[in-house]
Amino acid sequence: MKLNKLKNRGPIIVNATNIGERMSGIGVYSLNLLKAMATMNTDIQFIVYLNKNAKKHFTEFYFPSNFQIRWVSRWLSPDYGFYGHLNRLLFANYLSFKHKRMLVFNTSQLVVNFFRRNQIITIHDVIPLLFKQFHKKQYPYFKYLLKYALRYANKIITPSQHTKQLLQEIYHIPGEKIQVIHNGVPQSEEAYPETIPFTQPYILYVGRVCPMKNISRLIQAFLKLQNHIPHRLVIVGEGLNYIRKEVKAGRLPEDVLQNKRIVFKGHVENKDMRGLYQHADLFVFPSLYEGFGLPPMEAMAYGCPVLVSSAASLPEVCGSAASYIEPENINHLAEGMLKLLKNPTFRNKLVNKGYARVKQYSWHYSAKEHLKILEAQLHSPQATSPKEETKPSVLTNSLK
Incomplete structure (x- = not known):
């Protein structure tokens, strides 16, 4: 220009x-x-x-x-x-x-x-x-x-x-x-990297670990599902002190940090994020509020199906390329994850819609x-x- x-x-x-x-x-x-x-x-x-x-x-x-x-x-x-x-x-x-x-x-x-x-x-x-x-x-x-x-x-x-x-x-x-x-958002439909982050299938969250991101409810929803699915929950982002406070307040079980099915990755360098997105079976973003919401769009760009909160700007940004849940309803969040994990056809449909959606940004x-x-x-x-x-x-x- x-x-x-x-x-x-x-x-x-x-x-x-x-x-x-x-x-x-x-x-x-x-x-x-x-x-x-x-x-x-x-x-x-x-x-x-x-x-x-x-x-x-x-x-x-x-x-x-x-x-x-x-x-x-x-x-x-x-x-x-x-x-x-x-x-x-x-x-x-x-x-x-x-x-x-x-x-x-x-x-x-x-x-x-x-x-x-x-x-x-x-x-x-x-x-x-x-x-x-x-x-x-x-x-x-x-x-x-x-x-x-x-x-x-x-x-x-x-x-x-x-x-x-x-x-x-x-x-x-x-x-x-x-x-x-x-x-x-990044424009990428590249092939998977050679290094696979985990041998087990996993659900991915990327973002800060804090009350606004609704992580406590995400963990509670996963705990409801863990005996019905083979997946791990991988949480990428800093803020473990918040999880400890939730445990102390009784909103999360005391052994949540020792649960081998829940992986807290902390900070991950950008060069390693592509593999995490591309190998995840599902990206979940239950945030209570977003001004835009970059992580769901990044997940779409790397071919990961997306489940997001229906709050604030997320429906405007993600459009029909995501599946939606009510962020304050733990049962609805659990049901939304299970529905997508059990339906690979629907997940593939979201992946294709996601590739088309990110081209707008x-x-x-x-x-x-x-x-x-x-x-x-x-x-x-x-x-x-x-x-x-x-x-x-x-x-x-x-x-x-």
Whole structure:
């Protein structure tokens, strides 16, 4: 894609410090969007801020000359939890002053510039507002602070119509200010890798292990089935402390962590995920809420049949390529898994529908739509062309 020449405009500041060593959904979005934008033919100049923990994801990737990459302290990484989030928020507002006449693109709702109009923000979800009991630290930010940034921002990007509607209802933001751009997913129908992850058949879950992801009910549903099926339940994602709390609260049996039929894999590198998806008999995603829902789409891309929650944006994103369950009904979840495991014809039908569905979601198309918005904002009256300091700042150096 060739955009209009923008040589008289200053560069766009991209704050992508939310990419950590270990990837979250927001990190996956920022990483893939950056790489896709870097392959497109555009005259837009970018200054991209990344934390040093993200370097491993760019070791074999080279940015074109219109991308200037600035590496900042690893302590801004989401790998450091709440303190990493706080550091990134402070750094984002430092950038707002440092580049006060530049257009800023913040790729996460957790790093916004307060009281600044010349910015674009991607809002992935508003989960802390909907489930306060699970997000006590983030709730005040979403309730009292984020709304000011959203009201001032020139444009808001969100990955689903469902999230757009929530932003309109909760923050009273005009619909024309919010642009829905779906995330992309990997496009792959490659053959199975030679290494088979498990000798036994298995059901797969990928994502954080936390209350929002409904893992406790997933385990309870599996325990109802384990004597009727030969499968293991493989859970990929960090958060074993949550499982221990569920055991302590009596919602899971005390021996769940010793159950050999339930495998907690923890963090798995991206290079190993394809095999896990491709060899699974079923991918289950019973989340209570998603702003988009990348793991089910990744499962479809790798030829795995998908069973998902009927909550939030998941029906919008997955369409008829998935089977659905009521996420708070353990019996319905168990019945949904058993129905698919006992019906290979239905599973194959979902696999074929999944391949067709993921073709609607590409990072190339997503990047193209993002660039259209960035170009439009550069042409707006607020976009100027001041002299830009090219040397790294004192604050940036002090964070190393």
